[in-house]
Structure formats: structure tokens, C-alpha cells
Amino acid sequence: MPEIQTINQLEQRDRELETILVSFDTNYVWNYGSIKEGLRDLYEKAKRDQWNGTTQLAWDTQVDPESEIIPQNINPISGYGPFQKLDQRERARLRHAQIALQLSQFLHGEQGALIVASQLVGGVPWMDAKYYAGTQTMDEARHVEVFSRYLREKLEWEWPINESLKELLDATIQDSRWDFKYLGMQIIIEGLAMAAFGNLHQLTQEPLLKDLLKYVMKDESRHVAFGVLSLRGHYQDMPANELSDREDFIIYACELMRDRLVGDQLADAMGWNRKEVRAVVLQSAPAQMFRKMLFMRIVPNLKKLGLLTPKVREAFDRLDILQFEDFDTEAADRQLGFL
Numbered sequence: 001m002p003e004i005q006t007i008n009q010l011e012q013r014d015r016e017l018e019t020i021l022v023s024f025d026t027n028y029v030w031n032y033g034s035i036k037e038g039l040r041d042l043y044e045k046a047k048r049d050q051w052n053g054t055t056q057l058a059w060d061t062q063v064d065p066e067s068e069i070i071p072q073n074i075n076p077i078s079g080y081g082p083f084q085k086l087d088q089r090e091r092a093r094l095r096h097a098q099i100a101l102q103l104s105q106f107l108h109g110e111q112g113a114l115i116v117a118s119q120l121v122g123g124v125p126w127m128d129a130k131y132y133a134g135t136q137t138m139d140e141a142r143h144v145e146v147f148s149r150y151l152r153e154k155l156e157w158e159w160p161i162n163e164s165l166k167e168l169l170d171a172t173i174q175d176s177r178w179d180f181k182y183l184g185m186q187i188i189i190e191g192l193a194m195a196a197f198g199n200l201h202q203l204t205q206e207p208l209l210k211d212l213l214k215y216v217m218k219d220e221s222r223h224v225a226f227g228v229l230s231l232r233g234h235y236q237d238m239p240a241n242e243l244s245d246r247e248d249f250i251i252y253a254c255e256l257m258r259d260r261l262v263g264d265q266l267a268d269a270m271g272w273n274r275k276e277v278r279a280v281v282l283q284s285a286p287a288q289m290f291r292k293m294l295f296m297r298i299v300p301n302l303k304k305l306g307l308l309t310p311k312v313r314e315a316f317d318r319l320d321i322l323q324f325e326d327f328d329t330e331a332a333d334r335q336l337g338f339l
Contacts, residue, residue, distance in 0.1 A: 020170060020173065020174060021174070022119075022173055022174050023174075023176055024119060024122075024123055024175070024176040024177070024178070024181075025123060025176065025178070026122035026123060027122065027123060027124065027125050029125060029126060029127045029130065031126075031127065032127050033127070034127075034128050035126040035127070035128065036126050036128055036129065036229060036230060037229075038229045039126070039128035039129055039131075039132055039226070039229055039230065040128050040131075042132055042222060042225060042226060042229065043128060043131045043132045043135060045222060046132060046135035046136070046139070046222055047135065049218060049219070049222070050135075050138070051142070051215055053142050053145055053146040053149075053212075053215070056215070057146065057208060057211055057212055057215070058207070058208055058211065059149070059153070059208070061154075061207055061208040063154040063155070063206060063208060063209075065096045065099070065100070065154065065155045065156065065157070066092035066093065066095055066096045067092075067095070067206075068095060069095070069099045069204055069206045069209065070095070070098065070099055070102075070200070070203055070204060071203055072091075072095065074203070074286040075098075075286075076263070076280070076281045076284035076286055076287035077263060077266075077277060077280055077281065077284070079280060079284070080272075080276070080277065080280045082270070082272050094270070096155065096157065097157070097266065097269060097270075098266065099155065100151065100155045100157035100158065100159060101159045101265060101266060102196075102200070103147060103150065103151055103155065104151060104157075104158050104159035104160075104161075105159070105161065105162055105165060106147050106193070106196070106197070107144065107147040107148055107151060107158070108161040108162075108165060108166075108169075109165060109169070109189060109193060110140055110143040110144045110147060111140075111144050112165075112169035112172070112173065112185070112189070113136075113140045113143070113185055113189065113190065113223075114137065114140035114141055114143075114144055115169075115173055116172055116173060116181050116184070116185040117133055117136040117137040117139075117140050117185075118133075118137045119173070119181060120133040120136075120178065120181055120182070121133040121134055121137060123178035123181065124178055124230065125178070126230075129226075129230055132226050133226075136219075136222075136223055136226065139219040139222075139223070142219075143216050143219065146212055146215075146216070147212075147216075150208070150209065150212060154208070154209075159265065160265075162260050162265060163260075163264075164256045164257065164259060164260030165257075165260060167256060168184065168188075168189065168253055168256050168257065169189075171184065171249075171252075171253075172184030172185050172189070179231060179234055179246075180246075180249060182227045182230055182231050183227075183231070183246065183249060183250065183253075184249070184253060185227075186223055186224055186226055186227025186228075186230075186231075187224070187227045187228070187231070187298060187301055187302065187305075188250070188253045188254065188257070188298055189257075190220055190223045190224050190227070191224055191295075191297040191298040191301060192257055192294050192295070192297075192298065193220055194217060194220050194221065194224060194297050195293055195294045195295070195296055195297055196294060197213050197216060197217045197220065198217060198336070199290065199293065200213060201213040201214060201217065217336065217338070218337075218338050221333045221336075221338040222338075224297065224301065224329075227301070228301050228304055228305065231305050232304065232305060234305070235305060235306050235307060236306060243309070244311075246307060247307070247309055247311045247312050250302065250307060250312055250315075251311075251312060251315040254295065254298065254315070254316070254319060254321075255315070255319070257294070258291055258294075258295075258319055261281070261287070261290070261291050261294075262277075262278040262281050262282065263277040263278060263280075263281040264277070264278065292320060292321055295316075295319070295321040295324055296324040296327050297324075297327070297329050297332075298321075298324075299316060299321055299322065299324040299325050299327070300324060300325055300326060300327045300328075300329055301329065303325050303326075308325060
């Protein structure tokens, strides 16, 4: 019997561990001075704003995972026939599933950010960027810690990673070029996260989650700024063929992130028809607004980097997100108290 138990433990470990092959250049930097304007100030801010999720969050807060942590009047599947047939107990269970699913994707995204930040420490070509990437690695470890604890202790339900999010994380982690890591993580994934966190922070009245999100968002605001500062001017004189690679990656990543928000995982869990649920979600006004709003930080930051090219503009016009190109991200962060 003990031998069988050991085999089961090994099988469980294999299910919980995934290895992917990566290869990227690692740079020593023998110039220890400041090269990129603004990065040293950002590093100082990162040191000043460190926080401890164990002691600064009220983990003794009682959380009912089946309560309306997210208001149900914006539920994108509320008009779906099978949903309408659910009784009160089943609807409560579904509410639990939806918030656990959303926070699970936040958790998995933060682990991806942890890996990419650690890669940037070695890959970036300026010492100030190495300093800051080191602090971001610590930030991301803390984010994984607090989201994981909330899911374990308060929701007691963790979902696997969404296929599209996993695909983008893999592409970002495996690419050998350091600027692709910035684009995939700092500009796109972190930009999406800031919008999603902000939306949930505004909607939820659950005090522990609201506080947790505020702490995390303050870090994420710096992480996005790290990407913008580091990449500013990098694409100005880039050869057309290399720039085209970046354009294709941006379009691929944004389409991938837009298309993941269609309710597939929830449909599978409930035994509902994927195509039917997808149609309902795509027609839902709250879901349509949310899918667009996620890109409100990505589009203006790409414009700052000179990457809102005609090719990218055409794709963003199809995605209906060009209206965000002049959104003032600094004003938004200032209003939230992050600057």
C-alpha cells in the first residue's frame, strides 16, 4: 500500500508540473550607471512601495464564496435558457464558479509574469532595468502568493488556466528576444490585467478582495510603466522586416486575449453547449463593454512606442478598440492614487 501511495504522489506531482524549453540571450552589463531616463526613479518607487501580503491584508475577513462578490446584474449569461432554469442554490454555486474562474486566471497570469520578470533580469541590456526587473520579480511572487491564498482559503476552488492565456504566456516566455517579453507581458498582459483588476475593484464590495486588488494594481501600474520606459525609442529605426514581426505579435496577442472571454470553461463545467454560451456572451452588452475596456491601456501605450502602425491600426479597427488611443493612462493612475 505505501508503494501505491508513492506512485500516486508522483502522478499528482507530474500533473502539477509542466516544463517548457526556453532559450534567450542573457546580458552582463558592465556599465552600472543610469542609461534609460526614468528607470532609476521607477526603481526607487518600487523599493518604497513594497508591501507584505501576510500582514497587511485582513485574512481573518469572513468571505461567502456563493454571495454576490460580483454583482449579478452584469452576468453575461443571465439571458441564457439553461441558466434561467437554475434554482437559487444552483445559481449561488454558479456565482462561486464565476468568481473562482476569474481569480484563477489572475493567479495563472501572475505566475507567468513572475517567470517573465525573472527572465528580464538576465536579458535586459541596462543595469537600471535589471534593478527594476528584480523588484518586479518580487512583486509577482507576492501577487501569486495573495491570489493563491484567497482562492485556497476563501473560495476553496481553483480552475485550470485558460487555453488562450496559456498560449500567450508560452509565446512570451519562449521567445528569445527581450523586447518581445516586454511587449507580451508588460504592455499587453499587464495592460489587460490593470483594466480587469480595476473593473473588479470597482464592482466588488467584498472588503478583503477589494483591498488585495488595490495593492496589486499599484504594483502593476509600475510594471506597465517599466515596459513603456524601457521600449521607448526602441522601434524608431528598426528595419521593416523586424518591425513587421512585432506588429504580427501584437495583433496575434490582442486577438487571442479578446477571443478567450467567451465562456468556454464555464460551459464545459456546467455541461452546457459551448457554441450557445459563446453566442450569448458575445451578444451580452456588459460582456461587449468589458472585452473592449480591457484594451484601454494597451492601445495608448503602443501609440507611445510608435507601434500603432497602419497595420496594427487596421487590426485594432476590426477589434473596435481604436477609441482608446488617446486615453490618458497617467491621469487614470493619478486618480487611483498610484502616482
